[in-house]
Amino acid sequence: MVDKSILLDNKKFTVGTFTDSDKLLHAVETLRKKEVKIFDCYTPFPVHHLDHALGYTRTNLTIGAFLCGMLGTLSGFTLAYSMNVVDWPMIIGGKPQDINVFTSFIPVIFELTILFTAFGMVIMFFARNRMIHGIKEDLLDRRQTDDHLLLAIDNSEEQSLSNDEIQSILINEGAVKVKGNVESFNTSLTTEEDLEIVIGNNEGAAVIN
Amino acid sequence: MYTADIRKPLVLGGKTYTDVTNDICRPIENKPTNSWWLGFSIAVLLLLVLAGTLAWTVWEGIGTWNVNKSVMWGWDITNFVFWVGIGHAGTLISAVLLLFRQKWRMSINRSAEAMTIFAVFCAAIFPLFHMGRVWLGFWPLPLPNAFGSLWVNFNSPLLWDVFAISTYLSVSLVFWYLGLIPDIATIRDRATTKARKFWYGFFAMGWNGSAKAWGRYEVVALILAGISTPLVLSVHTIVSMDFATSVIPGWHTTIFPPYFVAGAIFSGFGMVLTLLLIARHVMNYENYITSEHLEAMTKVILLTGSIVGVAYITEFVIAAYSGYEYEQYAFANRMFGPYAWAYWTMMFCNLMAPQVFWSKWARTTPWFIFVISIVVNIGMWFERFVIIVTSLHRDFLPSSWVMYHATWVEVGIFLGTFGLFFTCFFLFAKFLPVINMAEVKTIIKDKE
Numbered sequence: 001m002v003d004k005s006i007l008l009d010n011k012k013f014t015v016g017t018f019t020d021s022d023k024l025l026h027a028v029e030t031l032r033k034k035e036v037k038i039f040d041c042y043t044p045f046p047v048h049h050l051d052h053a054l055g056y057t058r059t060n061l062t063i064g065a066f067l068c069g070m071l072g073t074l075s076g077f078t079l080a081y082s083m084n085v086v087d088w089p090m091i092i093g094g095k096p097q098d099i100n101v102f103t104s105f106i107p108v109i110f111e112l113t114i115l116f117t118a119f120g121m122v123i124m125f126f127a128r129n130r131m132i133h134g135i136k137e138d139l140l141d142r143r144q145t146d147d148h149l150l151l152a153i154d155n156s157e158e159q160s161l162s163n164d165e166i167q168s169i170l171i172n173e174g175a176v177k178v179k180g181n182v183e184s185f186n187t188s189l190t191t192e193e194d195l196e197i198v199i200g201n202n203e204g205a206a207v208i209n
Numbered sequence: 210m211y212t213a214d215i216r217k218p219l220v221l222g223g224k225t226y227t228d229v230t231n232d233i234c235r236p237i238e239n240k241p242t243n244s245w246w247l248g249f250s251i252a253v254l255l256l257l258v259l260a261g262t263l264a265w266t267v268w269e270g271i272g273t274w275n276v277n278k279s280v281m282w283g284w285d286i287t288n289f290v291f292w293v294g295i296g297h298a299g300t301l302i303s304a305v306l307l308l309f310r311q312k313w314r315m316s317i318n319r320s321a322e323a324m325t326i327f328a329v330f331c332a333a334i335f336p337l338f339h340m341g342r343v344w345l346g347f348w349p350l351p352l353p354n355a356f357g358s359l360w361v362n363f364n365s366p367l368l369w370d371v372f373a374i375s376t377y378l379s380v381s382l383v384f385w386y387l388g389l390i391p392d393i394a395t396i397r398d399r400a401t402t403k404a405r406k407f408w409y410g411f412f413a414m415g416w417n418g419s420a421k422a423w424g425r426y427e428v429v430a431l432i433l434a435g436i437s438t439p440l441v442l443s444v445h446t447i448v449s450m451d452f453a454t455s456v457i458p459g460w461h462t463t464i465f466p467p468y469f470v471a472g473a474i475f476s477g478f479g480m481v482l483t484l485l486l487i488a489r490h491v492m493n494y495e496n497y498i499t500s501e502h503l504e505a506m507t508k509v510i511l512l513t514g515s516i517v518g519v520a521y522i523t524e525f526v527i528a529a530y531s532g533y534e535y536e537q538y539a540f541a542n543r544m545f546g547p548y549a550w551a552y553w554t555m556m557f558c559n560l561m562a563p564q565v566f567w568s569k570w571a572r573t574t575p576w577f578i579f580v581i582s583i584v585v586n587i588g589m590w591f592e593r594f595v596i597i598v599t600s601l602h603r604d605f606l607p608s609s610w611v612m613y614h615a616t617w618v619e620v621g622i623f624l625g626t627f628g629l630f631f632t633c634f635f636l637f638a639k640f641l642p643v644i645n646m647a648e649v650k651t652i653i654k655d656k657e
Contacts, residue, residue: 019226041420044226044395045650051424059425065432079351083360090362107369107447111376114440118380118433122387125429129422131414137394138417145395145418147226147650 010183011154013039014163015140016170017177018149021047027151027173028053034169035160042140042150061124068120069113076109138184155181219312219652222496226650233642233649234396236492238405241639244491252631259625262618263338271341273618280601280613285335286451287593288623291476292332292630293374293448294469294589297441298477299325300381303388304437307430313505315648316497320488321481322385323641327633328480329378331626336370338622366450373447380440384433387426390416391647445473452596459539459600462527468520472592475513475559478506479585484634486579488643497644500573507572510585514563517592521560535605543599547612551595558588 018024025047031038032055041050084090084105089097126132141148153159153166161169163180170178224232236242241249266273276283299321306314337346349371351361361368394416397409416422449469452460482503489498528540543552562584565571571578603610615623637643 042418043420043423044230044391044418045647046423046427047420048651050420054420056421056424059428061425061428062432069436080363083351084363088360090359090364092362092364101364104364107366107443107450108363108372110443111369111372111440114380114436114443115376117436118383121429121432122383125387125425126414128425129419131390131416131422133414134411135415137397137410137413137415139398142398145391145398145416146230 011156013140013182013184014153014155014166014170015179015182016151016167016173016175017141017179018151018174019147019176020174021045021050021149023174024149024151025050025053027170027175030169030173031151031153031166036153036166036169037157037159039152039154039157042144042152044143044145044147044149047149059128061121061128064124065117065121068124069117071120072113072116073109075116076112077105079112080105080108136186138186140182140184151175152182217499217501219499219501220316220497220649221499224496224653226653229646229649229653230395230399232494232497233392233644233646234399236638237396237640237642238399238401242491245635245639248631249635252628252635255625255628256632257625257628258621259334259628262621262625263334265618266338266622267343271339273616275614275616275619276339277611279604279609279611280598282339282597282601283613284594284615284619284623285339287590287597288626289332289335289339290448290469290593290597291590292328292335292626294445294473294476294593295480296325296328296332296377296381296477297445297470297473298481299323299328300377300384300437300441301474301477302481303384304434304441307434308438311505312652313502315652316494316644317481317485317502317506318648319385319388319641319645320485320637320643321477322381322388323634323637324477324481324484325381326378326385327630327637328477329374329381330633331630333374333378334622334626334629366447366454369447370451373444377440377444380433380437384430384437387429387433388645388648389641390414391418391426392642392645394418395646396642442470445470457600457604458533458535459528459543459596462524464520464523464527468517468524471513471516471520472559472589475510475517475563476585476589478510478513479582479589482506482510482578482582483586486575486582488638490575492638492643494644497649500575503575503578504572507566507578507581510563510581511566514559514585518560521556538603539600542603543595546599546603548595548599548602551591552599555588555591555595558584559592562588 016027018027021043024041024043028038028041028050032053038054041047041054043050081099081102084101085097085099091097095101139145140150140152144150151170155163159166167178167180220229222228236245274283274285276285299318302314302321303318306318337343340346340348349361349368390413393409394413397406397413400406400409446466446469449465453462453465455461485498485506486503489495525540525544528536531537543549562581565577565581571581598613602613
């Protein structure tokens with residue numbers, strides 16, 4: 001399996017673990033106000049407005065999807081027109097087989113537009129996220145896909161505040177755990193004891209207010 | 210976000226995020242229960258019936274079915290339209306309700322989408338084998354033709370169907386898989402066996418829930434929903450055009466596309482309810498699939514059932530008003546001819562039975578909803594049977610009038626597709642999360 005290299009470049013992270021999405025969102029806003037550069041957040045579910053809070057611009061995938069859709073439209077038309085008008089006109093019921101039969105090509109053109117849009121967009125989505133079958137994941141916490149919401153700060157980046165100040169902000173914002181030097185790992189490296197933590201007990205589980 | 214206090218919570222039992230993960234991963238991580246084995250065995254038995262009857266059809270020929278002159282479409286196309294229709298509820302729940310921002314869809318969309326995919330598998334069997342020589346099943350594809358100088362005919366609704374159904378199946382699969390990725394990653398990170406770690410790791414594609422990925426994911430899901438909505442409408446519209454573009458009295462009516470789409474959603478919700486009522490009981494998901502969910506779905510059944518009912522009556526009125534005697538006869542024959550029993554079964558099951566959902570008690574009593582959902586399934590099968598068989602068995606020429614009865618092979622194939630459907634569904638319930646964990650976690654604090 002290939003390693004995913006978004007996190008695995010031997011980077012060290014300061015990671016704040018939250019159990020409440022609102023607190024995470026607030027922490028992100030506070031840190032960004034103080035001009036702290038946040039590497040990324042990792043959450044088990046989509047947190048609304050988190051991407052805005054992190055200052056991410058809206059993805060351009062929609063433009064890509066539109067272009068794929070146009071390609072589909074063109075393919076559908078070319079397919080039907082070249083086969084049924086140019087190469088081998090089929091005379092059915094004495095009706096002319098020319099551009100005027102365009103209306104009966106519409107269903108196929110429509111379906112191919114949808115097909116190309118869907119597949120084109122999803123393939124671009126996977127490419128953009130560097131997702132492919134068999135790639136190894138890189139995690140900062142065993143429970144980041146369960147109930148832990150992580151806020152990761154790259155230690156090698158220059159920050160406006162010292163690492164200690166950042167950590168104390170994270171604690172004040174309600175992080176249940178803050179660690180200074182976290183390296184990413186993938187689950188195949190996990191030991192038996194780690195599994196105990198994940199499956200065995202409910203310690204550190206998120207509490208919903 | 211402001212939510213009114215009169216709304217009831219979408220997830221009951223005061224669940225935490227971990228509770229959601231544990232509850233939904235439990236059937237995947239534990240050994241299957243006895244009830245799972247029982248259901249799975251019955252399904253596999255029926256699947257064997259499917260294999261046997263299909264093999265017999267291929268070996269002996271299409272003459273093992275009773276489809277013949279006059280009634281050239283019988284149980285096969287009835288079953289095809291029945292299964293395709295069932296599929297529509299899945300896309301409606303996952304796509305249309307997403308566009309409408311209906312949060313109650315979140316705990317039922319996964320299984321409804323799975324149902325869509327399995328139903329389309331079942332549907333595809335019928336036209337494929339009805340062609341007679343299934344090994345030439347690739348002929349409807351627009352391939353350079355080495356067998357003659359012809360290309361496929363793009364004027365034919367049957368070809369539109371090939372494109373529509375295959376697009377529908379592949380787009381539904383993509384939509385379903387995309388939604389599964391975060392949940393597969395959750396199972397990967399909890400995996401205790403090497404096999405599970407490998408396979409869930411393989412299909413999770415390295416998902417780690419980064420905010421960037423979630424941002425893109427939400428946009429992609431929204432666009433997929435946006436294109437799936439016209440897609441799902443187009444699919445059953447095109448299926449209805451298989452009939453509507455012909456010149457058979459009883460078929461060539463302009464009301465068919467909206468009427469078929471409403472019928473498809475109606476039958477699909479019938480099947481979703483049948484499946485979910487079993488699943489929530491067997492897997493103890495009463496806190497996730499609450500009576501609020503059931504009530505919302507029964508309301509959709511009531512609405513679409515009534516639309517279908519109005520369509521039946523409209524069709525009849527238009528035939529009477531048309532002044533075209535063959536059209537008038539087709540409808541009189543449906544109501545009072547030799548297949549009147551099928552017509553009145555359809556009318557009872559689709560138009561009258563769902564009207565009980567005007568009562569709050571009926572909408573919130575699981576066993577009663579289950580009974581009605583079965584009635585709806587039966588009724589919608591009869592709708593397609595009535596449309597196909599009653600319109601064909603008496604055509605313009607009285608000397609070619611026949612009665613059509615299915616052979617044991619046709620019945621076996623139909624029962625067998627239930628085997629295929631439920632085998633797929635049981636495997637899905639064992640190996641994949643039946644409820645979308647990631648999405649349910651977002652609404653855990655919300656109200657409807």
